Amino acid sequence: MSDDFMLDTDDLERRMDGAMANLRTEFASLRTGRASASMLEPVMVDAYGSMTPINQVGTVNVPEPRMVTINVWDKGLVNKVEKAIRESGLGINPQLNGTIIMLPIPELNEERRRELTKVAGQYAESGRVSVRNIRRDGMDQIKKAKGDGLSEDDQKLWEGEVQEITDRYIKLIDTLLETKQGEIMQV
Template sequence: MQEQVSKLIGATEEGMKKALTHLESELGKIRAGKATPQILDGISVDYYGSPMPVNQVGNITVLDARTINIQPWEKNMLQPIERAIIAANIGINPQNDGVNIRLFLPPLTEERRRELVKRTQGEGENSKIVIRGARRDVIEGIKKLQKEGLSEDGAKDAETIAQQLTDKYIAIVDKHLAAKEKEIMAI
């Protein structure tokens, strides 16, 4: 029985780690006034009939705090990359000079900063929902095991461990959100 409880808790922790990893990748996509290549994550370019991520059809570099440069490996990819960035609606207009595509990030207004903080908090709340859902699932699994013969003390101990994991991962989510909010609100 104890082995099954350990497997349940291990699977739960794995799910919580995945939620945290997803949050980190989503927070990386939210621009905080600084240029980062992660802004382009999730944007696909039509490369000879098949979708390819932007970072696989060109070289992405950050020139300064507000400028991203994309140098396509093939010159005929300039237009498709430009169209993909416009279609992604990330709030940045690409500048095509015939060799490179440059993205100039405008300075954030106070209103836009507040919108980004709300979006960040929404992503954090989604992660917390997944973490709490993992806790609920493990507790249901423990109750099933209890019906199959797991002792009441063993069940209580397992539920305590599940709650401790939940508290730990929610605290990490809160820490990430606080850091991102501080980054966004910094002028």
């Protein structure tokens, strides 16, 4: 039976890719001082009795580097969208123009930039924890197979493979974090 053991490393990598995609989404929501439609992704609006993403109640555009506009489709939701943006913690003051909400993106001051780099660091740590949890699952599968007759040499081989995949993803997270922190601190 020991010869039959095959760890599904593709599954581990697919799950780690999922953790990376989640991290990239979280990073995209962080403001870097330049306008981006993705910064509004985490903002939810109380529309029609349920919490709805902004992009499902209006069209989000970036007409210039320091401006985001939202063309709200339902006139009755304009004030709810404005309220959701004010309460989102993005630090943006919406301006109404009929059904269009304009969001001028202010320059980030030094203190706010440092806060955002800390938040980026927290997101990255959360990503590392996810990757390590997936690594632990792989190691647990190997230990179970050892109990079922996997040889010690094969155990070491599989553990090395799982560690190598984990190290690669942790390094990728560190690189993404460095890049994001560089973007945030760039004036």
